Amino acid sequence: MKRRSFLTTSAAATVLATAGLPALAQDGPLKIGFIYVGPVGDMGWSYQHEQGRRAIVEKFGDQVETKFIESVPEGPDAERALTSLALEGNTMIFATSFGYMDPVMNVAAKFPNVMFEHATGYKRADNVATYDAKFFQGRAIQGTIAGRMTKSNKIGYIGSFPIPEVVQGINAAYIHAKKVNPDVEMSVVWAYSWFDPxxxxxxAAALIADGVDVLMQHTDSTAPQAKAQEAGNVITFGQASDMSGFAPMPRVTSTIDNWAPYYIERVQAMLDGTWSSTATWGGIDTGMVEIGEMTDALPSEVIEEATAMKDAIAAGEYHPFTGPLKKQDGTVWLADGEVADDAALASMDFYLEGITAELPK
Amino acid sequence: MIGGIDLTTLAAMLMVASTPVLLAAIGELIAERAGVLNLGVEGMMICGAVGGFAIAVMTGSPVLGFIGGAVSGAALALLFAVLTQVFLSNQVATGLALTLFGLGLSALLGKGFEGVRPPATAKLDLGPLSDIPVLGPVLFSHDWVVYLSLVLVVLVWGFLKYTRAGLILRAVGESHDAAHALGYRVIAVRFGALTFGGACAGLGGAYLSLVRVPQWTEGMTAGVGWIALAIVVFASWKPQRVLVGAYLFGGITALQLQLQAAGYAIPVHLLSMAPYIITILALVVLSAVHGRNAQAGPAALGKSFHASS
Structure with missing residues (x-):
């Protein structure tokens, strides 16, 4: 048999064989696939999603069969990984990074019987649901701490990609630091990578050399924490995961993404046959965002202030984006007392007034 | 200070950013000059990173850590050598497999070392040299691995250009049949070259986990091994150009991050592309300037050798 025709026939056979699988899968365990943007041992973002997967396994035991593929680059390669998970008979697939959005939409269109859950994106279909956490709530608390703690009045922020999720965090951190310390400045360095220790x-070294003494990161590894620890007098915040290995200094508190309850709820819906495409945006109130323990490297009054803000956000009494707020160019974004709605936040692509850097487009 | 960029910090960051890729590239250069294409640099580096880290943490000695890193990288390279030189497996496929194997193995070995702080690698005390204004802090205040990597470049250059052993290594890489007919032991030379390449890659990996980051994280090489491979090719297999390529790449990486931190209004997309574009341009121009015969790779690169053929 010629190699080329062999490949076509076997590919056709695979497609035919798998076309019947979703019906078959009802009898066996529910097969669930995951793709992660970094390694499960990044101790940050992908690690937390892996904790969610493990929670599913622990809760449902034999009813589910899970599989993950780690370090899947965003872009075309994600499409290959998603397709192979779908062909292997997984009827539910969690795609856990923003850049998987278009690959998920493409693959979802080809596999209408496979249900997709895409983290932090905004495109949905009948078989594509989205979920996200309000990380900016944690950033507001971090910003307050940063404003109180900085001596050089310089805060550094390592960004991954200029996407809404990251821009919300920069803005939230900046306005809250500015509120308690009007002299504060923010430098942003874009790494253009989620995971590159x-x-x-x-x-981190460049920012610290520039005089930053509070360092925030929206990337997935603990490398910036290690660099801050080396510098000695720089404080940091755990990102995505608690990163408690770096407590009490440099890590003074953290924003933890707790995906487990959501994952369990969605898998339950799949098992019950009640799954539908939804958009979930959880925060401190629903437990999807948790604030890690504040260490005694912080003065007690700062801990009190930060805790009060956390409680106010959890109770729904305070929204981190409450007017009056202006955009960087001076135009009014939110009038006095006005609160940003979720839709506006989900597509945030501008800095707020006071940030001097230019946001890459 | 020039335009908000502190020269001393820039130099320090440049050295730290360039050293891993320089070490890996100079090792791979020797392997390729001996006619073996080892695409497993990434895998050898990450094993060096975890091996070096583990030993440094367990013994408390960064020096032993670096030795451990080099041994880990060399061990993986030996595996590659046995497969490709003795069992004549395909070098490209084996190299890719070595990278995958290295990534997996390192993740397994590194499980107990996440979040651990390694012992600090001391800066070399060069006495009065470090006190020279400007030049002192820029040139003479780095850790010993930085200087070791530079010495290695010089040694490799001298070895290839002036020694008989270097000539034999090149002969093996250009035409293993001719070298074999002359009585040189092709397989032994290639084993040696591969082991050296692996040790260098492992050393580069250990530099990442012990100095540049400093910590162990799964998958922490994040593609630097591939950059090293590319630099060897763009440098036309010449050690001095590998040095230029690695320092240009590391230097611009460090500079672009500092420019961002200092708030320069240069489009960030351009800045993050700059290390790749400028390094490739510089090395291509360098090759073009040096004329026709300068850029050909070793003639037997990637070809399997068996004495019977």
Whole structure:
């Protein structure tokens, strides 16, 4: 048999064989696939999603069969990984990074019987649901701490990609730091990567050399924490995961993404046959965002202030984006007392007034 | 200070950012000059990173850590050598497999070392040299691995250009049949070259986990091994150009992050592309300037050798 025709026939056979699978899968365990943007041992973002997967396994036992593929680059390669998960008979697939959005939409269109859950994106279909956490609530608390703690009045922020999720965090951190310390400045360095410990460490070193003494990161590894620890007098915040290995200094508190309850709820819906495409945006109130323990490297009055803000956000009494707020160019974004709605936040692509850097488009 | 960028910090960051890729590239250069294409640099580096880290943490000695890193990288390279030189497996496929194997193995070995702080690697005390204004802090205040990597470049250059052993290594890489007919032991030379390449890659990996980051994280090499491979090719297999390529790449990486931190209004997309574009341009121009015969790779690169053929 010629190699080419062999490949076509076997590919056709695979497609035919798998077309019947979703019906078959009802009898066996529910097969669930995951793709992660970094390694499960990044101790940050992908690690937390892996904790969610493990929670599913623990809760449902034999009813489910899970599989994950780690370090899947965003872009075309994600489409390949998603397709192979779908062909293997997974009827539910969690795609856990923003850049998987278009690949998920493409693959979802080809596999209408496979249900997709996409983290932090905004495109949905009948078989594509989205979920996200309000990380900016944690950033507001971090910003308050940063404003109180900085002596050089310089806060550094390592960004991954200029997407809404990251821009919300920069804005929230900045306005809350500014509120308690009007002299504060924010420097942003873009790594253009979610996970590249060497580059994240270099970015941290560059910011620290520039005089930053509070460092925030929206990248997935603990490299910036290690660099801050080396510098000695710089404080950081755990990102995505608690990163408690770096407590009490440099890590003074953290924003933890707790995906487990959501994952369990969605898998339950699949098992009950009640799954539908939804958009979930959880915060401190629903437990999807947790604030890690504040260490005694912080003065007690700062801990009190930060805790009060956390409680106010959890109770729904305070929204981190409450007017009056202006955009960077001076135009009014929110009038006095006005609160940003979720839709406006989900597509946030501008800095707020006071940030001097230019947001890459 | 020039335009908000502190020269001393830039130099320090440049060295730290360039050293891993320089070490890996100079090792791979020797392997390729001996006619073996080892695409497993990434895998050898990450094993060096975890091996070096583990040993440094367990013994408390960064020096032993670096040795451990080099041994880990060399061990993986030996595996590659046995497969490709003795069992004549395909070098490209084996190299790719070595990278995958290295990534997996390192993740397994590194499980107990996440979140651990390694012992600090001391800066070399060069006495009065470090006190020279400007030059002192820029050139003479780095850790010993930085200087070791530079010495290695010089040694490799001298070895290839002036020694008989270097000539034999090149002969093996250009035409293993001719070298074999002359009585040189092709397989032994290639084993040696591969082991050296692996040790260098492992050393580069250990530099990442012990100095540049400093910590162990799964998958922490994040593609630097591939950059090293590309630099060897764009440098036309010449050690001095590998040095230029690695320092240009590391230097611009460090500079672009500092420019961002200092708030320069340069489009960030351009800045993050700059290390790749400028390094490739510089090396291509360098090759073009040096004329026709300068850029050909070793003639037997990637070809399997068996004495019977």
């Amino acid at each position: 060497a580059k994240e460490a270099d970015a």
